[in-house]
Amino acid sequence: MRYFPDPDKNLDLGAVNRVVEAAFADHGKGLVQMPPKIYVTLPAGDFRTMPGFLPTLGIAGVKIVNVHPDNPKMGLPTVMALTIILDIATGKPAAILNATRLTDLRTGAAGAIAAKYLAPKKECVLGVIGTGRQAEAQVRATAQEISLTGIRVWNRNSVHASAFAARLSPLSAESVSLEQACDCDVLVTTTPSRVPLIKSEWIHPGTHINAIGADAPGKEELDPEILHRARVFVDDPAQAFHSGEINVPISTGNYQPWMIAGTLGEVVIGKKKRENPDEITIFDSTGLAIQDLAIASLAMRQAPGMELPFL
């Protein structure tokens, strides 16, 4: 059994996108096993358990990931994760990966793949709401898939927004107002908001939105009116209904599960697509175990690991 403390070391973002895209293709073809993630509530946060099996990549295992919003006050990340990989033939534990940064990267890759297939054009202005670790992962992964002609960044705290824009200045990023950030071709929302931040009137026809922030019951970033103007693709229906961007509107009756247009997997295999350049499309990301298994399969091939006794 090997332990990988730094499995993101030397990972190529383009290669990550490819392996995550392949996982979504398998999901679209119905080839994967992936029960919906399970939530356990702790006093100051929660943890989620995400088992899965990706036969095409020959990898099976479980990601375990927490969300503790007050951790930064104690100098710890909000989100930390481990992925456990089992040998498929025997079920023996094969590897344990520190999956904290892998989680950022695999979520970024999902947004990048959604943008690749659903963006209205080849050259895009990117709007970014929120400037945390996930915002940066989304920008860097998406820049691998589509040509970005500008990046408009908003954070409630303008100092954070400016620092983020400065860090991404080689990609022409600038700090703007919330409304200005929504004036873009591809909008990425990455906040932990529980009240919709994005007004419908700010979203013009043709925009593709990667709704990343909502990943637990009660979270939402978009005015539900936008959902009714858009075609909504989800990563996994069961998870999206429970904890994705559409979870609150579904719970209040303002959106119905049958209204979704399909899954990202179906988009990747060509079964579903953007129908015209004026359509608003949304990718509602909750994060799938198969993304974690895909990136683990890549990381295990190239990262340094240490052998641990088992048996």
Add this chain to the structure above:
Amino acid sequence: MRYFPDPDKNLDLGAVNRVVEAAFADHGKGLVQMPPKIYVTLPAGDFRTMPGFLPTLGIAGVKIVNVHPDNPKMGLPTVMALTIILDIATGKPAAILNATRLTDLRTGAAGAIAAKYLAPKKECVLGVIGTGRQAEAQVRATAQEISLTGIRVWNRNSVHASAFAARLSPLSAESVSLEQACDCDVLVTTTPSRVPLIKSEWIHPGTHINAIGADAPGKEELDPEILHRARVFVDDPAQAFHSGEINVPISTGNYQPWMIAGTLGEVVIGKKKRENPDEITIFDSTGLAIQDLAIASLAMRQAPGMELPFL
């Protein structure tokens, strides 16, 4: 983050029984969080993911355990396991335990606790069906809780049965026929059978049965007629309906979920009990995440571990 390669080293079986008993008491009081275990099917077996949180013991985490029946041909155990423990305050991964032998011990402890509360008398003859690792764990744990005046062992392979009896000869174990093994006060069934082995006419009034073997859909060891003569206690209703001794009779309509008498947790806290010495009682064990967390909390306090880098 610490890794414990041999966490069962130096574990006192009596202490294991106490901590597992405490976990069942918390379960009986409704204090624990424990979603039903999740199954993922692999080509030659399966693996199960078991998250949980035991607030009283202050421990949260996930056990991951496989079942691969052909593993012994390759020199590997059928069942191997890891338990991942998270820090409750921050969600940070705190420990990883090799849980293969801990799984044997915590399952043995559950049977022992059931026998402590449900055995018809203080001094008992123990019948043991099957002679694998779990059979031995059941006998050793149960011997801590009730006084055993004899042990009647049966295995389809009489060589295995004799070897098992010889190993446990200090406890007066002898190899007998299947019917003779059932002539006892406490019967423990530990086979992976998918056809009932135990006939109703062999079970006399007053017997307590620990039905341990059935832990997946399709498995059963007891003639369903015995269920109808008995009061059936389960570890967890949802898991028992899905994969315990009662799963096949429930799926065929020969037993109904409402017929169960209660949970072992309710027995431990005194809410339910054996009503008279002639009653047949059954404990249907599927194995709970809280048993794994309880034994992990004990093992982490006394086993040697190694520090692994994380973050």
